Amino acid sequence: MSDEERRDSLADQAAAWIPPWERPTPAKPEGTDEPPAAPEPSAEPEPPAAIPAGPEPVAGAEPEILDTYPRTETLQDPVGESATELAAEPEGEGGVGVPGKRGRRRPAPPPEPAPVLDDAELRGALEAILLVVDQPVSELTLAQVLEQSPERIGPMLDEIAAGYTAAGHGFELRRAAGGWRLYTRPEYATYVERFVLEGQSVRLTQAALETLAVIAYKQPVTRSRISAIRGVNCDGVIRTLVSRGLVEECGTEADSGAFLYRTTTMFLEKLGLNSVDDLPPLAPFLPDDVEELADATR
Template identity: 70%
Template structure:
């Protein structure tokens, strides 16, 4: 190539040269990455590609939630109905014959008087039915002449043997062994029953002898118990127990026999002499 031709070629190249800032942007290659899943926007996919696995899971859950929103709304009422608590069936009402039999069965195994409310709760029956039925049972036992009777004692109901058969029962139970209270214990117990709550010094003053040992015996047998202290002296007060009512077959202390028929005629003179 001659020098003249070389100059012409260089001139053409210089005229055709374009600065880099004026050149057109090269075409972007086709995106070969994963295509957006159905229900996901490109923005969510971009966040996934940026390396955030938590965002991916959130985006996927959001997409699924948007798609199933209608189903959740439609099925929420059904789920609430299924989750509703099933109400228990009301207790079955017993007829009179079945109620009577159930009461008799329980009364045969109790070892202490049981109240009408307790019986009603155990049998799941109204207390208004239990009380009259117990009265009816007690009346039937009395009219039939059984060797036992049903009566109120210590605020409840219990079966007892009839007084006319007491000698036979004692012969069987005691078997020749005397378990009776001493005269001193009986006198002390009577003072506590009629004067309760009462202190030991008051009992000793009434009986005229020291009663500390007798009180300990009555407490150990469950017939007497402590019930606080006296305000002025701080001495212990004593009263009878529920076992006392049960053993005597009494419903309350109001059933104790009056003392007037057993008092001597000169009781006022004796009282004045002891002052």
């Protein structure tokens, strides 16, 4: 057989070849239980199916699902913020609609402004407070308690004080120790003194009053200077005045290192003074021969 005849024979066989899955199933002979005869194997071997190379599966492991969808960097929400940014935000009330997440904390609403009192109500409130205070109260404290502007408190207190004076009341409103307080008028001092001191002893002795007067007019002053002015030892009297809060230490003298003493705010409160500058002058109470007495003591 020539080469051309051989090639034609092979081509005819290839064209006449039918794959096994396309071949018809042979009919089962009637009256027999034998299975149909298997088709005769073809001379030509079947081509193997192409199997993609890949890693062998591990026994017991779940099959890997390949992600065939395109990925994006961040997931945008309807308002233009990414889900990553929303997740990083601190928790707080008022979320932005992301399930399981909380959005930004909304700012607290501003406090409501305090109501402005009219002059009549402000006047009555100030009078009520001044009747119960046990020490002078400053304008700033009154403004904070009433929640009003401090610029309104000072003029209103001046107006109240002028009204008491014009009406001739037995009490007056005046500044004392940096604040405001109600006091009895000086012209009624004898009646008040009679009421307060009736059946009671004077709290301060004559020596304590003299020592307190020296400190008030000479402050700051040392113990030795007080003793020299009074002519007696004043250590015990000074301790009494310090324990009652009328006198306090205020440093030391530069030359000798001795303690200096001065009057306190309680002293101004008890006397109804705003500062030591309001003390009465000493000239009317001094004797005519004060210079001779001073020379005699030297």
